[in-house]
Structures are given as C-alpha cells and as structure tokens.
Amino acid sequence: MLSFLQLIVTLLAFILSHKYEAIAEYVPPYSSLVVPITKHTDAATPLYSVQFETSWDITRSKIRRFLIDTDAPFIWNDCIVQWNIYPGSCPDNLLCVSPVSCEEYQCTQVRTSISFKNPSCQPETNSSTLPGWGYCTCPVNVVNPITGSCSQGLLNYEDLMLSTSNGMNPFDGIYDVTINGACAPSSSFESFPANVTGVLALSSSPYSFQSFFFQDQVMYRISLCLPSTTSTPGVLFYGNGPKYFKNVDVTSYLSYTPLLKHPDSFGYFIGVSSIVIKKRSIEVPMNTTTKLSTIEPYTTLRTDIYNQVIRRFSMVTKRFRTVKPIAPFGLCYKSYTNGTEYGLKVPDIDFGLENGKKWTVSTANSMKQVTKDVVCLAFVDGGATSEHGIVIGTFQFEDNFVSFDLKNSTFGFSSSLLSKQISCANFNFTTIASN
Incomplete structure (x- = not known):
C-alpha cells in the first residue's frame, strides 16, 4: 500500500503531467496575426509601412508607423529610453520605453549576433548612462535603409500590439509582444515618408520582429501583399493557415x-x-x-x-x-x-x-x-x-x-x-x- 506521502507525490505528478499535456495541446482561436500595409508616395520613391500600437507611459498607448525592411537586423524607432517610467513622466509627443543595460545578456547577444557591420558606423561602447539610472546603456548602430547613413540608438524593451486573425478578418483580440528594439534620434529618419517613424525588421535575423513571438505557428511564416495604391491597404500576415481575399x-x-x-x-x-x-x-x-x-x-x-x-x-x-x-x-x-x-x-x-x-x-x-x-x-x-x-x-x-x-x-x-x-x-x- 502506498504511504500518504507517496500518494500525494503520485497525485501531483499526475496533475502536472496532464497540465503540460493540456498546454501542449492548446490550439489558439487564431491562425495568424495581421497588420495593414500602407503605400507612401510622398518620399523620393514609393515605400511601404505597417502600423502598430505601442506601449506609452505604461498606462497609455500610441499608433506608430514602421517602414517595412527585409534587411534590418532589429526594429528601431523614434523614441527615448527612460529608466523610471510612471504615468505622466513622458511628454505627450514622445514615446518612452525602458532601457537595456550593457550588463544584460541581450546587449551582448544583439551586438554579437548582428555581425554584418556597416563601414560608416561608429564603434559601440558602454560609456553612456542615464541620469539616475546607475547602469550603462547599450548603444547599437542603426542604418537608414533609404540613405544608407548610420547613427546610434539605445537598445530597449518595448511592447508592440497587433491583431489576431483567422485569415479572413482580424479578431478583436490583441497579440502583445515584448521586443528588444532600439530608440534612435529623430535625425535617423531622413527621407522617410511623413508620419513613418520606425523600421520593421522583416528579415531572417535572430532579432527580427517575429523572433519574439511565443508560438511556433506565427513565428516561421511571413506573408505580404503590397498594395498598388495609396487609398486602400495591403496586408502583412504572420503565421500559417489560409489567407482569404474575396473569399x-x-x-x-x-x-x-x-x-x-x-x-x-x-x-x-x-x-x-x-x-x-x-x-x-x-x-x-x-x-x-x-x-x-x-x-x-x-x-x-x-x-x-x-x-x-x-x-x-x-x-x-x-x-x-x-x-x-x-x-x-x-x-x-x-x-x-x-x-x-x-x-x-x-x-x-x-x-x-x-x-x-x-x-x-x-x-x-x-x-x-x-x-x-x-x-x-x-x-x-x-x-x-x-x-x-x-x-x-x-x-x-x-x-x-x-x-x-x-x-x-x-x-x-x-x-x-x-x-x-x-x-x-x-x-x-x-x-x-x-x-
């Protein structure tokens, strides 16, 4: 006969095994994530962007447009890092996000995994800090995909939100992704279309946007359909499953x-x-x-x-x-x-x-x-x-x-x-x- 302790251990093992089976078998109600694509003709050449809702001041959010770039190693946008973010601490016209310290593994990994160095970029150092922060920040180089010019941003933690979908319509559910991107100065966005203040890394880099997704079904397939007009959007999908246009x-x-x-x-x-x-x-x-x-x-x-x-x-x-x-x-x-x-x-x-x-x-x-x-x-x-x-x-x-x-x-x-x-x-x- 099992002792009382053995019985408890056996019962816990049974419960845990079935719990993990349930997690493994969980199938979410969506097959993909979906974002509209906008064509811009107000720059020197036609360009295409997507829009995300970004976290702002913890309690608020803001819509930002990101240029689609299949070469960029990571996401970067016009924002500032702030070590102590609380409601009302960020000016209304800015996006404030949390910094990554140069002592954190993400800093080393981003720098070492992004091995393709642009000769116009300056060396990255660990000499900068934020007032009251006490730790060094993590400067990383960003390259303007239109002009080829290089500048330095600061690696950050940032939340981006996009819609879930069944391939036919967006759902009212939101997929929230915490990423490591970079905040770059406003001067880095020279020649961008109006109101486009970021770069979406759609590349095969280990720090591209989809690498931060937490489900296999949306991590490994990217589909896009670029619109031919500025009046109606095209579409970007992350994920497997069917994609319906006109049924x-x-x-x-x-x-x-x-x-x-x-x-x-x-x-x-x-x-x-x-x-x-x-x-x-x-x-x-x-x-x-x-x-x-x-x-x-x-x-x-x-x-x-x-x-x-x-x-x-x-x-x-x-x-x-x-x-x-x-x-x-x-x-x-x-x-x-x-x-x-x-x-x-x-x-x-x-x-x-x-x-x-x-x-x-x-x-x-x-x-x-x-x-x-x-x-x-x-x-x-x-x-x-x-x-x-x-x-x-x-x-x-x-x-x-x-x-x-x-x-x-x-x-x-x-x-x-x-x-x-x-x-x-x-x-x-x-x-x-x-x-």
Whole structure:
C-alpha cells in the first residue's frame, strides 16, 4: 500500500503531467496575426509601412508607423529610453520605453549576433548612462535603409500590439509582444515618408520582429501583399493557415522556390537561372545573386543582364512607339495618341527559377505609367559592378501574394493576383469577435 506521502507525490505528478499535456495541446482561436500595409508616395520613391500600437507611459498607448525592411537586423524607432517610467513622466509627443543595460545578456547577444557591420558606423561602447539610472546603456548602430547613413540608438524593451486573425478578418483580440528594439534620434529618419517613424525588421535575423513571438505557428511564416495604391491597404500576415481575399484562399496560388543565404546579409535571396521573354531565354550567369527587396522601387539588373533584357523586350514590342527614356528607366513608350489610350499590353517577363518554377511578371508589374502620355519598362540598370546581379523591387511585388517560410527556407509567390480578379486591397479588415 502506498504511504500518504507517496500518494500525494503520485497525485501531483499526475496533475502536472496532464497540465503540460493540456498546454501542449492548446490550439489558439487564431491562425495568424495581421497588420495593414500602407503605400507612401510622398518620399523620393514609393515605400511601404505597417502600423502598430505601442506601449506609452505604461498606462497609455500610441499608433506608430514602421517602414517595412527585409534587411534590418532589429526594429528601431523614434523614441527615448527612460529608466523610471510612471504615468505622466513622458511628454505627450514622445514615446518612452525602458532601457537595456550593457550588463544584460541581450546587449551582448544583439551586438554579437548582428555581425554584418556597416563601414560608416561608429564603434559601440558602454560609456553612456542615464541620469539616475546607475547602469550603462547599450548603444547599437542603426542604418537608414533609404540613405544608407548610420547613427546610434539605445537598445530597449518595448511592447508592440497587433491583431489576431483567422485569415479572413482580424479578431478583436490583441497579440502583445515584448521586443528588444532600439530608440534612435529623430535625425535617423531622413527621407522617410511623413508620419513613418520606425523600421520593421522583416528579415531572417535572430532579432527580427517575429523572433519574439511565443508560438511556433506565427513565428516561421511571413506573408505580404503590397498594395498598388495609396487609398486602400495591403496586408502583412504572420503565421500559417489560409489567407482569404474575396473569399478565395490565395495561398492556393503559391508556387515555391528555395530561399538562399547570403554570407553578409539577413535579407532574402532566390536563385534565378534565366529571364524569358516571349519564349526567348536570356541566361543568367551562374553564381548571380538575386535579392528580394522591400526598399528598392524597381527591379534592378546588372548591366550585362539589363542590356540583353532591353534588347529582347524592344524586339517584341516593335509595334509600339518608343519615346525618349525618362530616368531612371531606359525604355519608354507613348501610351496615348490624340487623347486615345493605346491599351499597351506587352508580353510577360518570366523569371526562370533554379528549381524549374517560373515567376511571371505581367504588364501590371512590368510597365510603369510615368507621365500621362508615357509608360516605361520598370527595370533599371544597376551598373556593371552591382553587388547583386538582380534585385527584385517593390513595383514587381505589388498585387502579388508572397510568403517567406523561415522553417523550411522556401519562398512562395503567386504572380499577379489581378489575373484572378483579386488585388492586395481585397483583404477584409472588418474586425469580428474572437471565440
């Protein structure tokens, strides 16, 4: 017969084992997290941002816009660190967050894990402190993704909030994430669109935003659909599960190709072996890197590749009247004659991928209306010595649904949704009650 003590121990073990089983089996009522994407045209080139609710003064919160950057190693924004935050201690026009000490492991980990150093950045030191703090702060370098300029921010603890979703609508539930980001001075945001005061790290870095999520189902897949207009938002998803636009699960349109690593970048790369225009293949030299960018506005090709594309595209569009190119483009056409639109429909451009799949760039993503009368091929000459042979820019992403599977290192792409009578503006942001 078990002693009374043995009986208690056995009972506790039984309860605890079932408790952890219940935790392991818990399935939340949402399949993804969702954030609207806004297109901005008030900067030098089109850029895209998301908005989060951020903690402010402990008891209050504020909406902030963050520029989407697939290269940034961590989130940073316009804020100040304050060691003793209490209601009323932070000015209304500022965001105050808690500092990370240089003696905390996060400081060392962020600095050592972010090994890709920009030569324009100053060395990081542990010499600064906050009044009344008593500990050294943790300066970290931040790089403006538009200008390339470097400045120093202070590592912080910060809360960001976003909506949960079933893939069809946002729920009224909030997903609260505590991150290690950085507060940077206002001067760091030169050339940003109006009211965009932060950078969202959408990269593969160990300190990107999704690395702070606490559930596997939303940590390892990032999907985005960039809008083609400023009037209606596109959408960013974190997580698995279906994604519905006009009651159609757009994940069913995805084809996949491997994501490739680059030794000096947290960005995303794929293998492109050819560019095909009207059944004629332009071979891409071996070892050519193809980068995916949310900052570059148009697809950039190294000069040797660019010249072949321009030559071939000119041949298959001879029936259209060319005009003097408008920078930064090298091939432009007249789109109106005597007030009548041509209805310019050009052949598709296919990126032939290394695994045999193809990413089709149709007219909506290849031709840019530059003036009322002129439309241009939205591919740019990147120069003879550009670091990457191909950089696929945001114009080619618009109204395409794409997905980064970080667990399986694959990139999913739909090609243009417009051919399905769907656009990135078709996600329904009407909030519904969660279960």
